[in-house]
């Protein structure tokens with residue numbers, strides 16, 4: 526409880542992404558990320574952060590009074606103390622979601638945590654760093670744990686979409702887990718992605734970043 530993490534921000538908002546979009550949620554945004562996704566909308570979290578003990582983070586989360594908590598970043602899995610933080614939140618009865626950039630193995634994550642694994646397509650410039658072991662781990666998960674695995678692919682153009690459909694096909698991933706497919710905000714019109722998904726009968730869920738429609742898209746802390 527006295528280990529500390531570099532925290533960028535803790536805030537209450539409407540979950541804007543994932544299968545829980547629309548749900549009130551407390552976000553813990555950890556600082557730092559060594560990835561360099563070309564279209565990252567959270568660059569400020571790479572450098573701006575203050576150390577906070579797990580005890581103080583939990584106190585802040587308790588204060589927000591939502592059953593749902595999301596750990597995001599930056600890249601949360603770059604800080605090893607994220608594991609005792611997530612375990613403590615689970616022990617306290619919170620539903621914990623972890624949003625991770627897909628380039629770090631999730632094998633040490635507590636099985637109670639709902640893992641949202643972002644697979645980066647070519648437009649991100651970092652798709653060569655995707656940790657495919659994470660897909661294999663999800664496919665091997667026992668049936669009663671399948672619901673704790675979720676994949677997400679954020680698409681910027683048709684090339685990304687073709688790349689993503691091939692990957693989903695290779696692993697039959699949509700037969701096993703929820704797969705969210707979203708657009709890079711202000712780069713790909715959502716109607717384009719919607720029509721491609723419908724045309725191909727893809728078994729994915731279209732997600733737009735709800736918070737960017739509720740509040741100004743560049744607003745922090747929402």
Ligand SMILES: C[S@@+](CC[C@H](N)C(=O)[O-])C[C@H]1O[C@@H](n2cnc3c(N)ncnc32)[C@H](O)[C@@H]1O
Pocket residue numbers: 558564565566567597598599600601624625626627643677679707708709710734
């Ligand atoms: C900022 S990242 C932080 C967590 C982790 N590093 C990751 O990449 O999942 C959270 C989510 O925002 C998405 N994202 C970042 N920039 C975006 C943009 N311009 N448009 C749409 N989604 C974006 C990422 O793909 C990821 O799913």
Ligand SMILES: Nc1nc2[nH]cc(C(=O)O)c2c(=O)[nH]1
Pocket residue numbers: 538539540541542543567597598624736747
């Ligand atoms: N409202 C809201 N929902 C989100 N879901 C995932 C987010 C993230 O940045 O990881 C995010 C975010 O930044 N804001």
Ligand code: SF4
Pocket residue numbers: 558559560561562565566567568598599600626
């Ligand atoms: S991994 Fe996540 S936080 Fe890091 S650069 Fe990519 S989108 Fe941004």
Ligand SMILES: [Mg+2]
Pocket residue numbers: 566567
């Ligand atoms: Mg965000």
